Amino acid sequence: MSLVHLADACSHLQNASRARLGLTSIPCTTMLHTLLLCLQRSGYVSNVAIGGPQPPAPSALNPTFSPLHIDSAASAWTTTHEPMTDDAVATIREAQEEVDGEGKGLSTMRPSMFVGEGRSAREDDAGEGTRPAITQANVASRRLWVGLKYWNNEPVLRRMNLISKPTRRVWMGVPELMELTRGHQKGYIKGLRGVGESMYVTTDRGILEIRECVERKVGGMLLCRVNPY
Amino acid sequence: MNSQQSFRSIVANLATPARQCLRRRFHSATPLRARPSPKHKSVKAEDMGLVTARGNQPTTVAPESRRPPLVDAESLANPETLKPYSEEDKRRLRKIYTPEQIASIEAGEEAIDPDDLADQAVMRDDSMGLEYFDDLSKIHPVIDKPVRAPEENYDPNMRFKTEDEMLDDYVELFRNSSESEEISKLDWQKFKDTQRVTVGKEEAELNPRSYVAPELPVIESLAKGIETEDIDLATRRLMRQTGYALREITSFRTKILVQHRVINQERIGKVQREYCLCVAGNGKGLLGIGEGKSVEPQNAQKMARLAAIRNLVPIPRYESRTIFGFVKGKVCGTEVELFSRTPGFGVRCSQYIYEMCRCAGLSDMAARVYRSRNPMNTIKATMQALLSQQIPEDVARARGKKLVDVRKVYYAGSV
Numbered sequence: 182m183s184l185v186h187l188a189d190a191c192s193h194l195q196n197a198s199r200a201r202l203g204l205t206s207i208p209c210t211t212m213l214h215t216l217l218l219c220l221q222r223s224g225y226v227s228n229v230a231i232g233g234p235q236p237p238a239p240s241a242l243n244p245t246f247s248p249l250h251i252d253s254a255a256s257a258w259t260t261t262h263e264p265m266t267d268d269a270v271a272t273i274r275e276a277q278e279e280v281d282g283e284g285k286g287l288s289t290m291r292p293s294m295f296v297g298e299g300r301s302a303r304e305d306d307a308g309e310g311t312r313p314a315i316t317q318a319n320v321a322s323r324r325l326w327v328g329l330k331y332w333n334n335e336p337v338l339r340r341m342n343l344i345s346k347p348t349r350r351v352w353m354g355v356p357e358l359m360e361l362t363r364g365h366q367k368g369y370i371k372g373l374r375g376v377g378e379s380m381y382v383t384t385d386r387g388i389l390e391i392r393e394c395v396e397r398k399v400g401g402m403l404l405c406r407v408n409p410y
Numbered sequence: 411m412n413s414q415q416s417f418r419s420i421v422a423n424l425a426t427p428a429r430q431c432l433r434r435r436f437h438s439a440t441p442l443r444a445r446p447s448p449k450h451k452s453v454k455a456e457d458m459g460l461v462t463a464r465g466n467q468p469t470t471v472a473p474e475s476r477r478p479p480l481v482d483a484e485s486l487a488n489p490e491t492l493k494p495y496s497e498e499d500k501r502r503l504r505k506i507y508t509p510e511q512i513a514s515i516e517a518g519e520e521a522i523d524p525d526d527l528a529d530q531a532v533m534r535d536d537s538m539g540l541e542y543f544d545d546l547s548k549i550h551p552v553i554d555k556p557v558r559a560p561e562e563n564y565d566p567n568m569r570f571k572t573e574d575e576m577l578d579d580y581v582e583l584f585r586n587s588s589e590s591e592e593i594s595k596l597d598w599q600k601f602k603d604t605q606r607v608t609v610g611k612e613e614a615e616l617n618p619r620s621y622v623a624p625e626l627p628v629i630e631s632l633a634k635g636i637e638t639e640d641i642d643l644a645t646r647r648l649m650r651q652t653g654y655a656l657r658e659i660t661s662f663r664t665k666i667l668v669q670h671r672v673i674n675q676e677r678i679g680k681v682q683r684e685y686c687l688c689v690a691g692n693g694k695g696l697l698g699i700g701e702g703k704s705v706e707p708q709n710a711q712k713m714a715r716l717a718a719i720r721n722l723v724p725i726p727r728y729e730s731r732t733i734f735g736f737v738k739g740k741v742c743g744t745e746v747e748l749f750s751r752t753p754g755f756g757v758r759c760s761q762y763i764y765e766m767c768r769c770a771g772l773s774d775m776a777a778r779v780y781r782s783r784n785p786m787n788t789i790k791a792t793m794q795a796l797l798s799q800q801i802p803e804d805v806a807r808a809r810g811k812k813l814v815d816v817r818k819v820y821y822a823g824s825v
Binding site: 201205223224234235329332334374376377 | 808
């Protein structure tokens, strides 16, 4: 769990929003992937997909994508992009299923980096044998492709900052997290005072939004703070 | 031969610089490398259709300020819809227009190609646009040529009647009237209407040609609130610019917050002037700040007051009492933080922010001013902060979340 990578990703997403990018990529790590799925659930990013060095096809980014539309969507996309990354679709589907069945607990929400391990029996039955699996040969070239959101020509995710730093990590229990959600300062950490502000905490049940932590009564290490303005 | 070739290649290598430098170098340091193209190229939001180009962002025009289009733009753009007049249309036109007008309409129809019209015709919807499309029965005082009497009406020999001639008119009246000595009221009125005071052409007196420009029309929206009483020029101009009536302008709460002398060293010596900063508001969410500078203190105050009213802008307020969440503003070295507070908390702020809150109609708020506490910058930073508020509904909409204000839901919304 490198906070240096997280810091880079925070800065990159912030810069990408300011530069009005629609689709950008960050290094593909388990923590970043889980965090981005959290951001997607909070509505800060539109989609998250694991892909190669080139941007994936739009079909791979749309979770509600139906396989019937593969050909038309792929032909609409320019040839410079990769034809389609099915693994990204699968990852998104997994994430969506997790979101749908949220009550099951988030311990299973970790993305399956290696398809052979994380694949469920149901997916094998789906007959998607043609998708490029993540192998040891190509795992280093994988990137996390993030679709950024805009509303009224303004970015939805405007600020994203680290709370724990690589040299100073901050852990908090439930009572302190409760204080933070109410907008009170705890130590040198400012509470959630802005409109629509969020904080993300890494816990033994995965990465959770701070309000979710309070709801589930789990503490953990504060990762980052996200602002929509 | 081989040695010659190798020598040539060495010379060629020396002649071509390692890195081509297009711009002339003014210093001896090695130029920076060109920025490398990114390893993982991102896709722009504009290319994905998520945002529109920055240059042509949609301008926000208040819907009520827009006039409804007279002719459907789509129907105008389609040459199919531009058909020649049918017999039925012509019959209707004949009811309204004279034969000459109809002839000119037909000539115009014939002269313009429908395809050209579809290409080029644009309906204006600004304030100077025509109010009618083809209503030739009306005369627009600005756009149309003024209607004047013919020049033949002029009579160079026209002169006023002498007293004797006037007396003759009265004698004529009595002679023509009925036998009774009394003149009926009707006859008297007729005489008054038709009596002429000049000798010469009749048209020259009754319908003379005028060379005076026609009177300009009164535009209702701009004429609103103009009172006949004595208003000074600056206020009158403010009324014209903002559209506020005089009673509205006088009802705004204004407060001079900063006033001091400023001295400018010029060629002729020190020039002293008075600087003034004023805030204005209506106590219902409008707030503006204005600055004025003049040799006379009173003049500076007035300039600042009017500028503040001119700069009035709406400020988002939660429940008409406090702000939304927590906002920051920064002007130069002054940093201001504003906090929303619970009902009944009051305005616990610095004196400048307090006055601004009173003008804007904010009753519950707290504020901190960090670093520099320059009064002028504090006021400007507060204004900036108040305008940078995010509305929770907008944020929820952007994030795709459902939002319910529980204060409006519990206890029948009477909290």
